Amino acid sequence: MPEDLNNRNESWDPEKLIAGHYLGVWRYLRAIGCPIHLADDLAQETFVAVLRKPFEQTSEYSTAAYLRRVAFHLLLEYKRKFGSVGLTDQAELLDQYWTRWAGADASGDRMLDALKECFQRLSARAQQSLRMRFEDQASRERIAAELQITENGVKNLQQRAKAQLRQCLEEKLGTQDR
């Protein structure tokens, strides 16, 4: 069980709030499909919004849930304003999924730890493909040349790798909570 961030007697500390929860909010936004720049914007906006209306923090869980919900509503507002993204209105469902996979804590670190283990189970070529994509920002063409396969082959390889990661994570995390 994660320890409480604050108890009721502690004073309102915006810096602590941001430091403790920013990454979790950002990851949540990314997880529900926001591109990086939008996740950046909305994560910051989330804190702008909640810091204008200070609230009592009693636990890390509840604060994280509240922040995620504010982020979600800002995303809805963004959609309404700019109209370029689609989103289900089932915030509660999204939150359940997030909680199930990433854990209800602020950061989503549980997921990251499990992912690192699962990543080691992938084939060497799949690992290399993903490393090149994320670490080196390599294009699919470059990865294809490096691995001596076609671009479609790279796409398939990465899709299979992600499917394996998903399966592995379901085994590692899903069974804990279901």
Place this chain on the structure above:
Amino acid sequence: MSRFPSENSNTPEDPSSEHGILDGLIEASLCDWLGGCEPSLSKSCLTDEIAKRSKQSLFTNPQLDQAVHSARLDLQQIARRAPNRSKPRNNLWISVAAIAATLAICSLVGWWNYAANKQQIAGDFKGASSHQESRVESYVDSSKQSGELQARVEGSPEPKSRSGMPASETVLAPEERLQDGSNKLAVNDSQNASAATKLANERTASTPSDPISSRPGIPRVELGGSIDREIVSVIDSQFQQIWKQLGLLDTGSKKGSLTVDRISRLILHRVPTSAEFEAIRRETASTPKSTQEQALEKTLKEWISSDEFNRVWAERLAQFYLGKRSSTHQSYSAFRDWIEVQVREDLPIQEIQRQVLLGLWRPEHPAYFLGEQWIEESDSSHSTSALWVGLSKAQSGRLRGLSRLFLNATGNVAIGCTQCHGSQAEAFPHWLADRMPPVAPVPGASAVVFDSIAAMMAQISPIGKAELFTKEQDDRISKVPGRLPDGKRVAAELSIDQVVGAWVDQGSWAQSGLINALWRDFFGQALRSEFGLDSGIAVQDRKDLMEYLGKQAHQQQAGVRQIVYWMLMSEPSRAGQETLSLSQYMAMDPKKLQDYSKRLGGFHSIAIPSSGSRESTHLSIDSFASKLFPEQPDWLDRSLLAQPAGQLGAPTESAKTSTSAASSDAASSFDLPILRAELQYRFANTQLQDLARMLAASDLSYEQIVEHSYLIAKHRFPSVQELKAWNESSWSKSDRNSSVLRLLVGIDSLEAP
């Protein structure tokens, strides 16, 4: 469902699905771990960047506040449900409820020490909102907090406030009120909010000597509390946003106010009597303005608590359940009287809903007769829809009628289309097809279609068949399962009460249908039309508002009186009144007409019949049909209001040569449904035009088109009399495309006699 744009080629699955979430998480975590897409800000500069952003936000302050407010409402709602949920993963929400309870207690003992002034970062944000706080403080009476506050929030993190007022009051003060120092809006708002607060205080502090509250039969519900004010402020905020989008905030158009005359028209549907005017005049003569306001509040309180109010709104609700049809059934008045009692006793609308639905199966219940009113005769042209195996025509007709009544009452009218069209999306325009997986909040849940509603009705109704079977194309017989709103099958052991309870309780949308009907009866147009029979203005915002009100009605156990109060105290009730006369309409150039239509569609203007009586808007169906489609060769090129001489009883020449104002006014009130139809016709939104084109291009007979138009506009089949009236009009004698559109808007505009 559309997807988010993705920077890479491996687009995740639908982000709303569980796999989509997991894929998104994998993607984000890989990026985060391997590099390349971590957050752009380092931890060291986060706070500074966020402080900077507060001055250059993507959103306005009200939008930010609305997000916070919505988040709190969400959690509040979840927390309320928490005790009924038992799975371990829901512990999160239970803990949220516990937090909120703690917060409520904290608020009671005065734990509102806000130490933000000691925090540099908080100071940055405080600057942005201090304006609002000071403004709102003037609305607040600090004496009324604790009890209301404790009742108000049980599930969300409660903001701290130096005033002790729930921050949502501050949250929802529209930006425009703060920035436009000279505008009338701010002045009016202040006055009205003040009126609301005073009304609340007066109710709270009512003493035995108060002649109104001491009168027998006065409901005990107290209006104007913090919850009511919060809900009204959300309505206002939403409309401020809509008006801003429409560019209506700076138009300088006349704003009305809540006068005696207007209150009476809106809640009693009549003008005040001379005796009432005289009583108010006597009370306010030579008194300060504050006393005049009190007199107005007193009058409002008297009217909203009166038997007349109960009668008026019982009639409206009865009409809603009747499908807005004329009824001479002897049981109608008993049903209306029964609703009147429920309104008088302030029964929550979901309870009225529940009891009406349960009454459909109980012969002794006043609502039982509705089943006979909605029965679908099998010899009409829609009999192409399948008869269920083993049921007689009469049984099938009753079951179909009951199902359609059920869908209408619960606000699920689109499901009715699947009676004939199945769930084939291609049978509908794309915007309607989007709504066709009718109610399936849980991914993978089976869609609820018309047959599943009928099966549910069969299962719980005393028609002698507990199961429903259909014959497939290959003559195979299959059982149709009844389904609940979430798509789950209705278990055989469930009682009527449990099934109806599930429909009424599962989600707030069942209340949304009723809310929409009340809204339409109050403002003259619905917040949302399932099939696009509305202005097409701010559709999403209006839908959001309707759902919000549905949720609030559900959570607050609001009765009709409380919901009418919310509407009355909201901004649109104070919108300028612009009832057009025939001559004014005819003289109006297209640009002005379009502006008028925009104001009307955005609730920035309201059209109350000049006589104040809704009765004046009632026309017989024969007369209305012949007005809409007059017997003359060139009617297609003319306004609906430009009737042939002698047919209207009002001038047909242009306004420049129009007759006196008195006769114009008479025409305007008499022809309000025609005017509504005219505006809908002239400014039909894309959805409605699509629908009309689709119907016109189909191979449906004229009679079937009339039936479809009734299903779309009234959510029921036409009566024999209605069908006859339209068949005898000239509607089928000219261009089909235009005629269908005219027919649709005409049927939608006509109230039941």
